[in-house]
């Protein structure tokens with residue numbers, strides 16, 4: 499029996515994509531329709547106004563909805579506004595929260611969603627998962643895939659480097675996540691979807707190959723990173739869970755969010771978690787071989803650079819296996835205080851500190 503997989507009908511990644519909208523099938527979808535545009539207040543609102551100006555003369559009605567954060571209160575409020583006069587399409591514009599909130603509101607109100615990512619800070623730009631805040635804690639929930647994802651590379655080129663680093667951190671985690679998934683499969687804890695695994699692996703491999711190319715420039719890197727993050731999202735849709743892109747490194751990031759105040763961006767925390775995951779997966783040499791990439795990509799190599807103390811990082815590793823019922827490399831070790839201390843000493847040497855600068859944190 500064949501499996502039904504949800505993927506976006508349209509995927510547009512090019513320079514000047516907003517301006518070229520009238521030449522696409524997406525334009526036909528909005529023609530004569532009621533459209534709700536969801537974004538934050540700052541620079542993403544300006545992008546939203548540009549999108550609206552391109553479609554304004556052709557839609558029946560357009561309204562702007564403001565998404566200040568990804569809390570349940572904001573989602574409920576936006577859903578109420580949407581249901582008052584239900585649009586035919588929701589357009590989500592932003593770097594993270596506005597995209598997640600658009601997906602949740604679209605799923606709950608049964609309205610198709612088009613996403614315009616203005617930054618690539620995680621694989622949420624095209625995934626069946628959204629992160630929302632409930633009772634001050636971040637939680638991932640399942641949502642419908644967007645009907646289209648449109649990335650204007652001219653807008654992404656001004657994406658703050660910190661957000662870009664976070665997106666790449668989230669992408670690199672596919673490697674450790676796939677190792678964990680195989681481990682769970684061999685331990686007879688979980689079925690593995692080979693096709694989803696292949697896709698998630700190819701996503702990260704194609705990015706690494708581009709990076710290894712001597713002539714690669716920032717613009718090409720952004721393009722390939724966007725494509726790879728989208729492929730990761732589709733791998734999750736095929737798997738029916740975040741498994742191909744989320745393993746022990748994500749559990750560590752979730753524990754940092756849940757037990758240590760969530761001080762940094764998702765992808766930054768995941769990048770820190772990848773180093774522990776690779777170490778435990780017996781790939782110490784790979785940790786060392788990853789470090790030059792981290793340096794080249796401007797990724798954090800020490801938890802203190804993200805504002806966490808040793809005690810907090812210790813707690814996050816200890817609590818990580820309890821974050822989800824998901825078998826990973828963390829289940830293969832007895833995480834005693836002494837062993838976690840040993841991990842911290844090995845994975846985060848003093849010389850790994852102060853290579854990363856926390857500047858600019860808004861993902862609107």
Ligand SMILES: [Zn+2]
Pocket residue numbers: 620621668743744748764768
């Ligand atoms: Zn992630």
